[in-house]
Amino acid sequence: MTQRIKALQGIITPEMEQAAASDGVSAEMIRKGLADGTIVLPANPCHSALKPRAIGRGLPTKVNANIGTSPDYPSHSTELCKLQEVISAGADAVMDLSTGPGIADMRRLVLAGSPLPVGTVPVYQAAAEARERYGATAKMTPDDLFRVIEEHAADGVDFITVHCGVTMDVVQSLRRRRRVADIVSRGGAFLAGWMLHHGRENPLYERYDELLEIVTRYDVTLSLGDGLRPGCLADATDGPQIQELLVLGELVDRAKERGAQVMVEGPGHVPLHQIQTNVELQKSLCRGAPFYVLGPLVTDVAPGYDHITAAIGGALAAWAGADFLCYVTPAEHLGLPDSADVRAGIMASRIAAHAADIAKGIPGALDWDLSMAKARKALDWQAQIALSLDPPLAAEMRKKKNPGQREECSMCGDFCAMRVFSQALGTDLRPC
């Protein structure tokens, strides 16, 4: 039985209780969200290391970090170091997107080491194996793909990205209305390539009921991938993207009918002024299913700084209602991220999530800022550092930038505005 089916039966599970405690909300709120499909709780019972947490409406915005090998960077131990970075930097979930050798081994190592919900994209493994076995990704069979999906489920994967909405209609629409960047989703490209090669419908769409059977049996949360997500601003919010979203809306309904947990993935590259529209459209077409966005990046021109372009878009998207932000690292569009990139990406996404939580009025979100403001006014550096998003970094920078060993910071020194005005008032620096 999935968490959703239990929720529909009025049952509050231990996983709901743990997720509720983690977010400071009631377990009943989580249960209700699961029942109405606005919250997911990715918690595969086979993932024994998991500390469950929930994603969806009314909850603090969550952050996902992607790790995983690539053909150029096949080391498993390097990725396990990144997993530690993901955990210590405060992400809420991790996806193993490995495409290097030994995908299954890598996944099992990540699952064993991760208290965070773990997501995967099974088609990567199916495509990589087809390439290895038959010499071409397009030679993957639908049965290969479904076998891999069940393997991921049985291993304990908490959520899987499946590009079920890349239908033949959608691909034909893309062929008629070419884009600048066509398809930038790896899973979307594998499937569209397969469909064009075989002249056949997407097996994930055609055999969607079978997929639902697997994910409900294991309680794997579906993350409906957006294979047609825009890969540049010029492609944002275009016909193929929205046509796929319409399909995903129908697939959300079908998943919910079967008791499956489901969320929907979104863009991508979107200009500032289209972000709210994208979120509202998803929420409306997918009946409030949690929205998991990649970025969105608000400009194409800043490789090396895409954690920032994504933080801008992510803050707006989450404020507009997106529930789950996939981080983007400074390495995006340039190569595979290293551990430092992973940390930078998580911190930027956490800023976006927190800023949005304040704007959305998530209870308690502003308390953190108020505590920091009081510590700052009191020139209480110990408290400021402890309250920082990234305490080790703040401590290191304060130490490095304080040659005078003074109570103020080295930007103003004796000219510290807070001190000057407090002295003029005849008060000390403790806040009112």
Added chain:
Amino acid sequence: MTQRIKALQGIITPEMEQAAASDGVSAEMIRKGLADGTIVLPANPCHSALKPRAIGRGLPTKVNANIGTSPDYPSHSTELCKLQEVISAGADAVMDLSTGPGIADMRRLVLAGSPLPVGTVPVYQAAAEARERYGATAKMTPDDLFRVIEEHAADGVDFITVHCGVTMDVVQSLRRRRRVADIVSRGGAFLAGWMLHHGRENPLYERYDELLEIVTRYDVTLSLGDGLRPGCLADATDGPQIQELLVLGELVDRAKERGAQVMVEGPGHVPLHQIQTNVELQKSLCRGAPFYVLGPLVTDVAPGYDHITAAIGGALAAWAGADFLCYVTPAEHLGLPDSADVRAGIMASRIAAHAADIAKGIPGALDWDLSMAKARKALDWQAQIALSLDPPLAAEMRKKKNPGQREECSMCGDFCAMRVFSQALGTDLRPC
């Protein structure tokens, strides 16, 4: 005669032509904006190194970088290195906020070396000199302050921040309605401290006509400082802040009547959901005068990452109508920025400005992104790097992260989505 007076007389000056060429607009558009007070063109005739550029409605959003010594970091040569970084990183203006020894010398060095408009905050020098001469900043006399202002004007400073709106009424309102962080503006704190000490009105307010006489004589653009800008989210958009803004609105009218160029400074720390309100209020109360914002920072909790918290707020503010973004560096709240911090701050602000320009529909803004998208689709790395916001960084990261020396990037390698789908379509990678 100021640029504004000439504009009102229908004269198009060489400075208007140069600023227009720099922004790809007509000189008549700049002239019209100067005449109606929605554009400023900070171009002191005494600043011989200047390449003029304009700030205001309908123009690309501009970015300012602050440099300058502090008591802990008094080196002039270090600040001159930062000035080179400011220029090479693509800022549109620079402010010398020095408070260390030799403020006048530092300013003259910056003016001599800067093709960018240079701004200063004269009260810093007046306060520092009072401290040196009389032992206390509060012992500064109004005549001292006006002498320093004229010195800055005569040296060629293009715009000066003057906290004329910190009136006795505003300070008394602050005393009645204490904030968490009270005053975080150095200039605001000096003046409020002086006013409380002497029980006298702010000389910059009381002698505003004299100030206007100086700035129109030299054509120094007034940047009306927001001494009461919120220093934390809890203080945002509160009574004292808006009361000061009301005063600034009246002072804008008086400046424009005298033919002075004037812009208005704004917050500060503002939650996402209050940014648009802040911009609209300023635009309405100040009759469309250019708005120069510091950030705004959308959370208080991220020291070490405040270039990102400010980029989120800056993008939203600029989209809502702010014209000029003051950068915030990763060092904010921790110490004086070094050259690397300066570069990071400028890049983050430029991202915010460009993202907003796209959203505002500034002509040509999207072309840059389209060129990048086409280069990306074509896997044309030379073009991608040349089109990057920060080409040296992009080149370095591409090199470092490309161990396989391959055409794709090391994130996907053979599994490059764009290549997979293009091959399936039977097309090459050149964009449509």
